[in-house]
Amino acid sequence: MYDQPRPNPAHHAMTFDQMLERVRYEGAYPTRERAAEAIRTVLAALGRQLTGDERVDLAQCLPVEAALTLTAQIPDTQHLTGWGFIKDLAAHTGLSPAVARWDTGAVLSVVTRLAGPDLLTRILHQLPDGYALLFGQAELRRARRS
Structure with a gap:
């Protein structure tokens, strides 16, 4: 499974430096x-x-350095809720959940x-409940898929 980002010349994404400055400002x-x-x-x-087409399409929107960080990860079999995502990030980084939540908001904005x-x-349709808020969006209730 090769989901490396494919260059998309029609898309004028920001450079990694520009992304870095935006995240620095947001956070x-x-x-x-x-x-x-x-x-x-x-x-x-x-x-x-994140898996599938959404993962590949998001990688194409990001600067190359950021896309490689995203796609280098092997997707977990367990899908975490938004709060689970924050707790997992805190566990992986040694940060407090509050700092992990702050970092998440700064980057995902x-x-x-x-x-x-x-x-x-x-x-957001692919991910479990709780991610919309992490992306700075209103959390919409949706019917459970069976």
Whole structure:
């Protein structure tokens, strides 16, 4: 299974430097290194949850360095809720859940803009409940698929 990002010349995504600056601004991080660490840990955690076309399409929207972090992860067989995602991120990084939640919000707010509304809707339909808030969206109740 090779889901490496494919270049899409029609899409003018931001550079990794631009993404880094946006995340640094969103998260009010004191250094670029701290913002880069947040990008790496949050995208790695998201890469453990996201599969299929949504994973590939999101990777195409991200700067190459960010896309490689996302796609280098082997998806978990257990899909975590939004809160489970935060607890998992905290466990992987040694951060408190509050800091993990802050990092997630800072990174995913930028990812939301890069993905656009259509892809974001597809991503949120794939993931369990609780992710819309992490992406800065209203949490919509949806009927359980059987």
